[in-house]
Amino acid sequence: xxxxxxxxxxxxxxxxxxxxxxxxxxxxxxxxxxxxxxxxxxxxxxxxxxxxxxxxxxxxxxxxxxxxxxxxxxxxxxxxxxxxxxxxxxxxxxxxxxxxxxxxxxxxxxxxxxxxxxxxxxxxxxxxxxxxxxxxxxxxxxxxxxxxxxxxxxxxxxxxxxxxxxxxxxxxxxxxxxxxxxxxxxxxxxxxxxxxxxxxxxxxxxxxxxxxxxxxxxxxxxxxxxxxxxxxxxxxxxxxxxxxxxxxxxxxxxxxxxxxxxxxxxxxxxxxxxxxxxxxxxxxxxxxxxxxxxxxxxxxxxxxxxxxxxxxxxxxxxxxxxxxxxxxxxxxxx
Amino acid sequence: xxxxxxxxxxxxxxxxxxxxxxxxxxxxxxxxxxxxxxxxxxxxxxxxxxxxxxxxxxxxxxxxxxxxxxxxxxxxxxxxxxxxxxxxxxxxxxxxxxxxxxxxxxxxxxxxxxxxxxxxxxxxxxxxxxxxxxxxxxxxxxxxxxxxxxxxxxxxxxxxxxxxxxxxxxxxxxxxxxxxxxxxxxxxxxxxxxxxxxxxxxxxxxxxxxxxxxxxxxxxxxxxxxxxxxxxxxxxxxxxxxxxxxxxxxxxxxxxxxxxxxxxxxxxxxxxxxxxxxxxxxxxxxxxxxxxxxxxxxxxxxxxxxxxxxxxxxxxxxxxxxxxxxxxxxxxxx
DNA sequence: TAATGGCTTGGAACCGGTTCCAGACGTAAC
DNA sequence: GTTACGTCTGGAACCGGTTCCAAGCCATTA
Numbered sequence: 252x253x254x255x256x257x258x259x260x261x262x263x264x265x266x267x268x269x270x271x272x273x274x275x276x277x278x279x280x281x282x283x284x285x286x287x288x289x290x291x292x293x294x295x296x297x298x299x300x301x302x303x304x305x306x307x308x309x310x311x312x313x314x315x316x317x318x319x320x321x322x323x324x325x326x327x328x329x330x331x332x333x334x335x336x337x338x339x340x341x342x343x344x345x346x347x348x349x350x351x352x353x354x355x356x357x358x359x360x361x362x363x364x365x366x367x368x369x370x371x372x373x374x375x376x377x378x379x380x381x382x383x384x385x386x387x388x389x390x391x392x393x394x395x396x397x398x399x400x401x402x403x404x405x406x407x408x409x410x411x412x413x414x415x416x417x418x419x420x421x422x423x424x425x426x427x428x429x430x431x432x433x434x435x436x437x438x439x440x441x442x443x444x445x446x447x448x449x450x451x452x453x454x455x456x457x458x459x460x461x462x463x464x465x466x467x468x469x470x471x472x473x474x475x476x477x478x479x480x481x482x483x484x485x486x487x488x489x490x491x492x493x494x495x496x497x498x499x500x501x502x503x504x505x506x507x508x509x510x511x512x513x514x515x516x517x518x519x520x521x522x523x524x525x526x527x528x529x530x531x532x533x534x535x536x537x538x539x540x541x542x543x544x545x546x547x548x549x550x551x552x553x554x555x556x557x558x559x560x561x562x563x564x565x566x567x568x569x570x571x572x573x574x575x576x577x578x579x580x581x582x583x584x585x
Numbered sequence: 586x587x588x589x590x591x592x593x594x595x596x597x598x599x600x601x602x603x604x605x606x607x608x609x610x611x612x613x614x615x616x617x618x619x620x621x622x623x624x625x626x627x628x629x630x631x632x633x634x635x636x637x638x639x640x641x642x643x644x645x646x647x648x649x650x651x652x653x654x655x656x657x658x659x660x661x662x663x664x665x666x667x668x669x670x671x672x673x674x675x676x677x678x679x680x681x682x683x684x685x686x687x688x689x690x691x692x693x694x695x696x697x698x699x700x701x702x703x704x705x706x707x708x709x710x711x712x713x714x715x716x717x718x719x720x721x722x723x724x725x726x727x728x729x730x731x732x733x734x735x736x737x738x739x740x741x742x743x744x745x746x747x748x749x750x751x752x753x754x755x756x757x758x759x760x761x762x763x764x765x766x767x768x769x770x771x772x773x774x775x776x777x778x779x780x781x782x783x784x785x786x787x788x789x790x791x792x793x794x795x796x797x798x799x800x801x802x803x804x805x806x807x808x809x810x811x812x813x814x815x816x817x818x819x820x821x822x823x824x825x826x827x828x829x830x831x832x833x834x835x836x837x838x839x840x841x842x843x844x845x846x847x848x849x850x851x852x853x854x855x856x857x858x859x860x861x862x863x864x865x866x867x868x869x870x871x872x873x874x875x876x877x878x879x880x881x882x883x884x885x886x887x888x889x890x891x892x893x894x895x896x897x898x899x900x901x902x903x904x905x906x907x908x909x910x911x912x913x914x915x916x917x918x919x
Numbered sequence: 920t921a922a923t924g925g926c927t928t929g930g931a932a933c934c935g936g937t938t939c940c941a942g943a944c945g946t947a948a949c
Numbered sequence: 950g951t952t953a954c955g956t957c958t959g960g961a962a963c964c965g966g967t968t969c970c971a972a973g974c975c976a977t978t979a
Contacts, residue, residue, distance in 0.1 A: 253700075253724070255965055266929035271967055279927065301701055302639045303965035307934050311636065313679070321665050331655050334682050343701075345647070345679045348668050366587075367635055367677075390587070474867050507867065530864075533808050533841065589935055600959035605937055613957060637935035641964050 254295040263291035274299055314554065315368035317347045317358050319375055319440060323472060324500065324528045325543050329374050329396060332547020340555065349376060352439045359386065370554045372396060375441050392557035396550035404557060406550045406568045410443045413539045413572050414450020417495050417523050420574055422458045425582045426493040426521060430466040430484050432477060432505060433497025444497050447525060451495060466491055477504025485512055492520065492583040499524035499531045499538055506534065517581035527575065535578035546570045588629040597625035608633055648888065649702035651681045651692050653709055653774065657806060658834065658862045659877050663708050663730060666881020674889065683710060686773045693720065704888045706730060709775050726891035730884035731777070738891060740884045740902050744777045747873045747906050748784020751829050751857050754908055756792045759916045760827040760855060764800040764818050766811060766839060767831025778831050781859060785829060800825055811838025819846055826854065826917040833858035833865045833872055840868065851915035861909065869912035880904045
């Protein structure tokens with residue numbers, strides 16, 4: 252049976268308050284007493300029980316992170332940022348991974364009422380209005396990363412602008428036949444794909460290019476699915492000269508398709524991704540870098556600030572995105 | 586201020602014990618009383634404080650997972666398995682990510698004495714003898730995944746056999762000049778690379794092939810490093826006809842090097858990886874599949890069993906490995 | 920000498936649950 | 950009518966910390 256603070260107090264012939272003061276570096280303990288207590292702690296191999304401390308202080312020294320199931324490299328990358336930012340602090344990280352909308356809702360419910368964590372970081376899971384309100388009114392501060400709600404702090408990425416940026420760049424290169432290959436746009440989870448698509452459409456419209464529905468390919472976020480969809484796009488009677496892939500993983504699938512079909516990239520087909528995962532660099536893929544790691548770091552920072560304040564106001568922080576031109580884009584063949 | 590169990594008791598005109606019994610589905614509560622209590626709980630929007638419950642029951646309903654920094658896809662894949670296996674249980678997952686040997690030691694120290702979690706899962710971080718003893722003697726059950734110590738439960742992978750398997754297969758194809766490209770063998774962290782290398786050496790020896798030190802390339806676990814090292818190997822006066830890469834990421838770097846040097850795979854160079862990460866399938870990479878996801882699942886299962894028993898005995902469970910022959914290996918050119 | 924105030928200290932009360940013991944009540948058996 | 954027993958209930962004690970109040974002690978000051 253591990254020693255308790257009372258055992259230590261008895262052993263050192265002091266009161267429990269004194270032991271507690273020594274543990275918490277309270278200066279109003281005489282050196283003599285402090286040494287006696289420290290010796291007792293050592294003799295008894297005493298280690299304070301964090302649960303008991305949590306109960307009496309009301310702090311859990313834990314940050315809850317809720318994120319979609321760890322399949323996509325981009326989630327992992329954001330999580331790494333969170334992890335790193337938390338490493339220097341006194342907080343531990345408790346991970347809630349969401350595999351379905353129902354589970355997400357359940358977590359949002361639970362979290363907002365049970366003080367399991369001092370703060371909550373929600374990654375890539377935008378809450379609905381009612382949930383957001385609950386979260387905002389709950390005791391624990393909440394920060395969204397890669398998600399937005401007016402009532403909550405968020406670290407966000409302007410996906411509409413990203414979509415425009417890519418499309419404008421392709422148009423500027425001279426492309427007119429630009430396809431969009433992404434996740435299903437109507438997903439209960441995350442609207443970022445919709446935003447990217449919206450940016451794509453806006454840029455087309457501004458350039459006076461008519462949007463053609465046959466240039467839209469939707470599918471699951473997998474390399475193999477993207478490959479299949481890309482083959483369909485490239486087999487059209489009037490195939491696109493550029494494909495805007497909704498994420499880098501899908502762009503890699505597009506590259507697979509092009510290779511298998513003997514279509515040269517970038518000469519005969521420009522391919523552009525979105526995210527800036529590590530593989531993009533190796534594959535020399537043109538992409539929009541959205542600083543995934545940094546978004547995790549910033550999220551933690553916002554949360555730590557919110558933890559300091561008594562009344563956290565809903566702050567927004569944009570992570571800049573940037574177009575990284577590499578080897579998979581070029582002007583179309585004349 | 587959230588309602589407490591005493592508020593509920595007062596509101597429902599019952600004792601706190603009764604409320605607690607209702608919360609825990611204790612059958613010895615009359616239906617009438619139960620309904621009264623449930624109504625009070627609803628009226629006050631009461632939710633039990635998990636910390637307080639933890640303190641009085643002694644259970645945290647939390648599993649701690651310690652793993653190296655989330656850079657390698659293989660760690661993430663194991664973590665996903667853990668995550669999934671825990672999803673159906675009442676346990677939450679608290680994540681400790683280790684970035685240095687010193688930090689690893691600190692975690693091992695802390696964990697073995699503070700009851701922060703009901704059980705600990707250690708991934709890919711073999712403890713030293715003294716640490717293992719501490720862990721074994723601590724109150725919390727510990728399971729190692731992808732690591733071994735005689736005194737602890739472990740889910741392990743026979744890396745020596747994996748190394749042999751690969752090498753024997755290459756020899757059987759007719760290769761004699763087989764290089765090994767892996768992490769630094771002398772690492773304070775994880776010996777799996779050493780074991781794979783050992784299997785490689787044993788297989789060579791048994792086939793009567795002299796091991797040549799110039800066919801050993803060590804470097805950090807990064808695709809770009811592997812590419813550089815592979816170029817060096819392939820620029821040797823007498824270059825290898827096959828490269829055994831210590832992990833799939835490194836194998837991908839080898840493929841990069843071959844492509845850049847215009848060396849055809851598998852005709853002029855066989856490349857084989859190790860791990861079975863997802864990309865291996867897409868890249869059509871021959872590899873040793875070690876069922877990373879499953880190892881996480883099995884680890885959790887072992888831990889849950891250990892949590893049930895009062896005296897957990899150190900059990901071992903091997904995850905089978907299997908050679909997956911794909912398109913990057915072939916007999917050498919005559 | 921008494922009053923004042925600073926420095927230490929002991930320990931009760933508290934955080935919010937669970938558990939267990941004692942007792943109230945009702946019914947059946949003698 | 951009393952005993953016995955089962956069912957249900959209240960609440961004190963407990964888990965192991967922190968916090969705060971009261972008080973002891975000593976030196977300084979009036």
